[in-house]
Amino acid sequence: MATMITNDCINCGACEPECPNNAISQGDPVYVIDPLLCTECVGFHDYEACAAVCPVDCCVTDPNNIETEEALIARARTLHPETQFADNFESRFRKGQGKEGTEAPKKEAPARPAPSAAAPAAAASPEPAAFATPGYGEAEVNFVPLPDIDSWSISVRCFKCHKTHVESVRSFMIGNVIFCPHCNQSMVVRDNLNFHIRTLLKDSYDKWEREQTEFTDKTEKELAQFVERRAREAQAFEAHQQRELAKIREQLDAIGETYDAPGKPIRKGSRFGWG
Ligand code: SF4
Numbered sequence: 001m002a003t004m005i006t007n008d009c010i011n012c013g014a015c016e017p018e019c020p021n022n023a024i025s026q027g028d029p030v031y032v033i034d035p036l037l038c039t040e041c042v043g044f045h046d047y048e049a050c051a052a053v054c055p056v057d058c059c060v061t062d063p064n065n066i067e068t069e070e071a072l073i074a075r076a077r078t079l080h081p082e083t084q085f086a087d088n089f090e091s092r093f094r095k096g097q098g099k100e101g102t103e104a105p106k107k108e109a110p111a112r113p114a115p116s117a118a119a120p121a122a123a124a125s126p127e128p129a130a131f132a133t134p135g136y137g138e139a140e141v142n143f144v145p146l147p148d149i150d151s152w153s154i155s156v157r158c159f160k161c162h163k164t165h166v167e168s169v170r171s172f173m174i175g176n177v178i179f180c181p182h183c184n185q186s187m188v189v190r191d192n193l194n195f196h197i198r199t200l201l202k203d204s205y206d207k208w209e210r211e212q213t214e215f216t217d218k219t220e221k222e223l224a225q226f227v228e229r230r231a232r233e234a235q236a237f238e239a240h241q242q243r244e245l246a247k248i249r250e251q252l253d254a255i256g257e258t259y260d261a262p263g264k265p266i267r268k269g270s271r272f273g274w275g
C-alpha cells in the first residue's frame with residue numbers, strides 16, 4: 001500500500017524534507033504524496049519516514065493502493081539508479097532486519113530552523129507561543145445534587161378508604177404500623193415492602209454516583225487529550241511559520257546577491273558585476 005495523507009493534515013511541512021523520494025508536496029488543501037514516487041520508504045528505512053514525523057498521525061497506508069515489497073524496491077531502484085541497494089535493503093516489511101536495523105525516530109514536532117543572521121530581530125526570535133497553556137472554554141457541569149436518602153416520601157393509597165396519604169420512607173421499617181389519617185385503617189410494613197424500597201433507593205444512589213464518576217473521568221481524559229493535541233498542533237504550526245520565515249529570508253538574500261544594479265562598476269572577474 002502506498003502511503004497517503006488524510007485531510008487531518010495541518011500543513012506543517014514536517015514530512016516533506018524527510019521523504020527520500022521527494023514524493024511529498026504541498027497540495028490544496030493539504031500536503032499530498034505522489035504514489036508513483038512513494039516506495040513506503042522501502043530501500044531507505046524500515047518505517048515510513050513521513051508517518052514517523054507527522055505530529056497528527058495523518059500519513060497512513062492507502063488501502064486502495066496495495067503494492068508488494070518487490071514492486072516498491074523496484075521503484076526505488078528506478079528512481080535512484082545511482083544507488084546500490086543491498087540484498088538486505090531497509091524495508092518496513094522486515095522491521096529491524098535491514099542492513100542497519102534503524103529505528104523510526106521518536107515522533108516530535110519538527111525542529112525550528114536557525115534564524116538567518118540578517119533576519120529582523122523581532123521576527124527571528126519570537127517569544128514562544130503560548131501553546132503550553134492553550135485557552136479552552138470547558139463547559140461547566142452543574143451536577144444535580146442528590147437529596148438525603150431518608151428525605152424521600154411515598155404516597156400511599158389506603159386499601160380501605162382509597163384515599164392517599166404521604167409517608168416518609170423512614171416509616172417503612174419492618175413491623176412498623178402506619179395509620180391512614182382519613183379512616184384510621186392500620187397497615188403493617190412487611191419485610192418485602194421494606195426490602196423493595198431500600199433496594200430501589202440503594203441501587204439508584206449507587207448508579208448515580210457511578211455515572212457521575214465515569215462522566216468526570218471521561219471529561220478529564222478528553223480534556224487532557226485535547227490539550228496535548230492542541231499543543232502538538234501549535235508547536236508544529238510554529239515550526240511551519242519559522243520555515244516560512246527562513247524561506248522569505250533566503251529569497252530576499254538571493255535577490256540581494258544576484259541583483260545587477262544599472263550603473264554599478266563592473267569589477268573584472270567579478271561574478272556579480274559589482275563590488
Ligand atoms: S512513505 Fe516514505 S517514500 Fe512514501 S511519501 Fe512517506 S516518506 Fe516518502
Ligand code: SF4
Nearest residue numbers: 009010012013015054
Ligand atoms: S507532517 Fe505535517 S504536512 Fe506532513 S502530513 Fe503530517 S501534518 Fe501534514
